[in-house]
Amino acid sequence: MIGIIDYGMGNLFSVEKALERLGVEAFISDDHERLRQADGLILPGVGAFKDAMDLLNENGLTKMIHEYVQTGKPFLGICLGMQLLFESSEENGLTNGLSLLPGKVIRFSGVDRKGESYKVPHMGWNKLRFDQDSPLLQGVDEDYVYFVHSFYVDADQSDVVLAEANYDVNVAAVVGKENVFGMQFHPEKSSVMGMQLLRNFTKLTEKGSTADEFYNLSRN
């Protein structure tokens, strides 16, 4: 059973429906106890980083998330939910994140190296390039997924990047360390490829694994 964290941000409905299509049981909740019981948690999110962190802090969810991750059960942040996993974001002034992964969230400059302007947000289908082996990417081919975001984690500055996409800069697209994972794009809106990636995440929860078993999985 997968818990989808409801903290007042983002499109929870489409994530829940995507899991339903995969035949995975899921629930949306803001209840700490119920979320703690879940075999895996998903932190979705659309909107501003600071608003989201304020809500997580006010609702005591920041603490709950840290305790949950300590148990070794799989945790996945999607879109803004992935950005929240990092140390800080420069959106609306510098805001501290959950600091579960090392790195900073910065804004697309909107101007490339030649001085030509490009469009922000990074909106649409972009191709993934895999950087590291991960249970999340097993059995999946490099393909297109759907992004919508104006802030990003620099893939060249982080060692937790599992897959990246290029949009003037190298954008961290799939990140992961031990049992904490993130996807900058929307797997629930990324057609077949997105479904495969979500399926791989839910497989981790089925095993009821601990962080140790993930290591073994990724080694094999």
Add this chain to the structure above:
Amino acid sequence: MLTKRIIPCLDVKEGRVVKGIQFVELRDAGDPVELACFYDEQGADELVFLDISASHEGRKTMVEVVKAVASELAIPFTVGGGINSLEDMKRILRAGADKVSLNTAAVLRPELITEGANFYGSQCIVVAIDAKYDEEIGTWRVYTHGGRKATERDVISWAKEAVERGAGELLLTSMDADGEKKGFNIALTKAVSEAVTVPVIASGGAGNADHFAEAFLDGKADAALAASIFHYKETSVAEVKESVKQRGVCIR
């Protein structure tokens, strides 16, 4: 590289897709969910649903349609038509749409764009602009009420204002090109796309698969939308993508 997007548009009236009658392989050509999945399988990058219901009941039905589509569809979709307030946006987005498209209501009360962007983020606020060339002023004029009413606004300055107010994307329809099937209005598309920093969807005038590459290469559009040529099977999404790809455009 970010790909250019191909977007079929479905007109929905009282909860049923109108046009779209040529789909013999579908059990029910008027069912929005079935058509949405059909286009998804063909490789559509996104869908737009335009609610053309005249009645209040029809509008309420649209929320049910959105819910049903969101349950089945694994690509993004936008809903437009009759969205006049933050309340309307909330209903549609909560039902599972990824974006809402504002047209007449945004022209009448531009603050609505900002309200929507502040609440839901710019990424889900699309401003639709119906444009028609005006010989007298030597540029394009903004029309509202489904193209029936001319306004005082000039398209380029309205496009810029909409983006400043928080629009995350523009859906630009050329009324001059619409229905002519001679291709997208390249001059208009290019002028708007170069004037703003957000993605522009070109609409109106697609008559064959080859027209799409022009919208991207010459018109600088980020996405291109069409309705009838897909509905009446004059071409398919797959065929359009092949044609665009052959011209060297990055496509999914």
